Amino acid sequence: MxxxxxxxxxxxxxxxxxxxxxxxxxxxxxxxxxxxxxxxxxxxxxxxxxxxxxxxxxxxxxxxxxxxxxxxxxxxxxxxxxxxxxxxxxxxxxxxxxxxxxxxxxxxxxxxxxxxxxxVVQSPRTILQAQVERAAESGYVALAGTELEFIVFDTTYEQAWSSGYRDLVPANQYNVDYSVLGTSRVEPLLRDIRNTMYAAGMNVEGAKGECNFGQHEIGFLFDDVVATADNHAVYKTAAKEIAAQHGKALTFMAKYNEREGSSCHIHLSLRGEDGELVFWEDGRRTPVYDQFIAGILATMRDFTLLYAPNINSYKRFADGSFAPTAVAWGLDNRTCAVRLVGHGESARLENRVPGGDANPYLALAAMLAGGLYGIEHQLELEPEQTGNAYTSGNAKVPTTMREAREAFHGSTIARKVLGDEVVDHYTNLADVEMKAFDAAVTDWELRRGFERL
CATH class of the missing domain: 3.10.20.70 (Glutamine synthetase, N-terminal domain)
Structure with a gap:
């Protein structure tokens, strides 16, 4: 071993x-x-x-x-x-x-x-490993890193449940994006998570505040895609367990409230079997890199269900929110679904569509499958999006689970690269969620209709 x-x-x-x-x-x-x-x-x-x-x-x-x-x-x-x-x-x-x-x-x-x-081909880890094997057949190794945001509350999970998850007190009462003071307020928790994850084999970068009240992010170094997904899954569980030990609760929901949602930006790159660069040569992007990006964009709508797997996921896609709505790419442009960053050994793409609720194995499998499809079919990369992608007129990311479900279920590409068993299995997951949501009476309906209708 x-x-x-x-x-x-x-x-x-x-x-x-x-x-x-x-x-x-x-x-x-x-x-x-x-x-x-x-x-x-x-x-x-x-x-x-x-x-x-x-x-x-x-x-x-x-x-x-x-x-x-x-x-x-x-x-x-x-x-x-x-x-x-x-x-x-x-x-x-x-x-x-x-x-x-x-x-x-x-x-x-x-x-x-x-x-x-x-x-069990429907298992998320197996789905990702199948795409890793596809990459290996072409001589590629995939490396990835996930940036996962969460919101911390000064209440226990039990109290949050009993209150219906309403009127919870966030650990910070104002925007603490990059604020050292803001992270100091919850540093006992953040420090405990960082050190516990390091001891568990993860390579921790650091912690920073984010925009929503009580929102934070802990970053980890990139790794092999399966190792990254493994670490991501352990981290999400352990972070909740450690928060509970501190008498707090945290959530990775994509959209907890009307303020900023929690993202899971995924960085991905390919290397050769011996570690040689694939995406960069002679000071510029390679044709393979452009084809890989083109493949991710070409499959973005078809694979959105794997990036945004819950009803709540789609509440995050709002103009001017730092969550993408346009299927577009740009150089260091945070208004695009795909943002290109780095050069040389650090050249990589960032998929900004997944939220904090994404299943890392499925999201990484979708990115790898789409990118490899682009290479295999030598897709041409569309022009770079400069300026504000929200007003660009580009095709849009699906705005509801129903729209994403239809795109995924009917996708010939998804069925070719993932297989019918996987597509049908996760289509049914969407059907189950939509049926449950359609049957629910929400507090929004109660507030608007109890007395006034």
């Missing part, structure tokens, strides 16, 4: 720590459709005696439920008719990480396979 860095554990190191009594709990986890970690906490002795050799399983309904864990209709892989059988958690021993915010605990991330060891 290859340990990602010295802060991850090898299996032999884990055995030794268990023998010494330093570790007594092993969390085995995978990332579900909604981007959440699901799995089990195993006693360390059982893990060593049984699971390493014989594995462990979980019900296949874990990839066919709604956000409330209700079983729903429409999924080919799992239903009452098929009996809700098991999937096997295939441990990735490259991902053994210590979680210092939990007593004597390590986590191992998993792939999902059927009991005959064939892959």
């Amino acid at each position: 290859t340990v990602r860095n010295s802060r991850y554990l090898s299996l032999d190191q884990l055995r030794a720590r268990i023998a010494e009594g330093e570790i007594d709990t092993v969390v085995v986890a995978f990332t579900d459709m909604q981007g959440r970690l699901q799995g089990k906490r195993l006693h360390a002795a059982y893990f060593l005696d049984v699971v390493i050799e014989h594995g462990t399983e979980g019900c296949n309904y874990l990839l066919s439920v709604d956000v409330d864990m209700n079983t729903v209709d429409g999924y080919a892989m799992s239903s009452w008719e098929t009996g809700y059988g098991d999937m096997e958690f295939e441990l990735d021993m490259d991902t053994i990480r210590v979680l210092t915010h939990l007593p004597a605990t390590v986590m191992i991330q998993c792939d999902l396979v059927w009991l005959d060891h064939s892959p």
Whole structure:
């Protein structure tokens, strides 16, 4: 096995720590459709005696439920008719990480396979790995970084639930974008998250304030795309756990209120198998880079459902909000869906469409799939967008989940590069969410209609 860095554990190191009594709990986890970690906490002795050799399983309904864990209709892989059988958690021993915010605990991330060891193709990690394999066939390695924003509240999750998530007190009462004083107000929490994530194997850059009240971002260095997605999923869960330990709550919702939403800007670049540059040569962008950008733009509307996977995601796309509405690219232009930054070794594109609620595996898979499509078909890059893309007249990012669902479900490109099983599975996820939302009576309706209508 290859340990990602010295802060991850090898299996032999884990055995030794268990023998010494330093570790007594092993969390085995995978990332579900909604981007959440699901799995089990195993006693360390059982893990060593049984699971390493014989594995462990979980019900296949874990990839066919709604956000409330209700079983729903429409999924080919799992239903009452098929009996809700098991999937096997295939441990990735490259991902053994210590979680210092939990007593004597390590986590191992998993792939999902059927009991005959064939892959569960609808699993987000498998979907991303399929695109990594496509890139490898052409001699490319994908590197990525995710910038994930969240809002912190001076209340517990339990209090937030009991109040219906209304009238929560944000950790900052004004715009703290880049404010050192603003981050100092919540530095005990931010510091704890940073140091815990570093101990868990992540390469932490730093923290900064953002525009919405109580909004912050913790940045991490770029890495292999699968490692980046793995880290992203662990970070989201751990950040919530650490916030709870501080008596606070934080949310990664794309749009918590009418102020600025929380984004997940994704930076992506390709290298050759030996690390050589692919996007830059002789002081300028390469044709491959331009084709990759063109592919992401050509598939942007078709793949928006994978960038914006929830009803709430679409509330973020508003003119003049720093969230994109135009399918366009520009050099260091934050009004565009795709922003180009860096040069030489740092040359990369930034996809500004995903929000804080994005599933990192699906969003990265969509970007990689679209970019590779552009290279394979040698797509020509449209002219750069200069100035304000909000008023450019370019095609728009879908503004509702229904619009994005139709584009994804009917996309011949999506079906070609992702497969029918994946497209149909995540189309059904959108159908389930839209049906639930359409049936809900919102507080907006109550406020407007209870007395006045």
